[in-house]
Amino acid sequence: MLKGTIVKGIGGFYYVNTGCGVYECRARGKFRLEKVTPTVGDFVEISVIDENGRKGSLDVIFARRNELIRPRVSNVDQAAIVFAAKSPALNPDLLDRFIILAERQKLDVIICINKIDIDKSEKYKDIAEIYTKSGFKVIPLSAEEGTNIDLLREELNGKISVFAGPSGVGKSSLLNAVNPMLGLNTGEISAKIERGKHTTRHAELMEIFDGSFIVDSPGFTSLFLDDIEKDELQYYFREFRPYIGNCRFSGCSHIHEPECAVKAHVGGRINEMRYNRYVNIYDELSNERKK
Template structure:
């Protein structure tokens, strides 16, 4: 038996990385009987049926630490949320939505503000400072000027990371800069999976260093908060935590209630107004989704 990591699954075949070697595996029928679906990112045990051809059978799936739904991938521990400082202009409420989703999955979060070569520092630092004040790790990057690339590489080491962010912010360009072989590999995968009936893009793990993986997928493909309960939303705004205990009512939703610790902190500029605006909009969205 060998232990490895499931990096790709296509058409009933599962590709498992074992110390840099990839084995094509079928899964035991017991998984289907138990209604267990192997997920990209799973740590698994396989038995080898043909060492020369690198063929095997998946025998066991280890317990998962996390399980994302969209993208469908297991054991991710970190989200790299990428926004450009300009071209396109950063949509702060969308950034906050990504952050809430990452927080709800209990992922470590790194915010990456890209294309800093296109804007004067004083024009983007207020946004950067706002999120650093919350406690988020914030990277500033530029592929053209090779700014922040070493910092990005560093946060990827030892983690399984999913990149998220709107289109046009430079996620793929950053990844290719961090790992130059990635662009060639992605091209090869695209050609391979475009043949026959396997035209759907599947989540895939790509090794960038030993024990360091990136999920090759567009990131969070669904941004709906409809799975969330209204009373839980405030938990995903980390800067609210120290003030929630000052609320008079345990059921306080921090909008119109009297003696609200979060509203008091907002008035004292201890919480950014933009963040509270995002919270209010998300809360209304969740409540609207609960109306049947």
């Protein structure tokens, strides 16, 4: 018996990375009877049927820590959200939308700001300070110069991570810096994601080094928030959480109501720009419901 992680599932076959190689497995019939579907990211136990051909039987699925719907993958630990300090310019509105998606799926968040070597004015430091004070882990990086790559490697070590961000920010370059043996071409991660833009694809795990995986799926790149209810948005701004429930009115939107505990901390513990984006997105969701 071998333990491993399902890294891909196609047509009833499950590909399990055991640390001793990847085995193509069929799931035992008991899972179908129990209405359990093996999922990419599952920690499993297999028995080897053909060692030379790397064929096996998927016998045990261990309890899942979590299961994401989009992308469909289990046991994800965190989202590494990558933006560039410059070229392309860092867009805080876009960053917040990525964060909302990660928070909604209850993932830890690491904000990676790449290309700090070309930001001679060091404006990225202002952004880093805002998000650090808002409760996020922020890593300033340069794939070109190797700056803080050791910190990123440490954060990815032994985890399953969604690696997300707009095109052109250097996601592939960062992964190559983390592990030069990957040999990814520039834009390869984005190209893989775009490949699934108009088709249904299953999530796939890419091993970046031993026991450390990146989710390769188009699902997390969708920035449409139209399936989020406006009243739940407050929970995805983590700096609001200490004050939610302390407002004068139950069901407070934290926008128009008087004696709002959240608004009382705007400009202090709650960054004003982050709050304004909350208001904009709340209004956006409200208008969407009226259509």
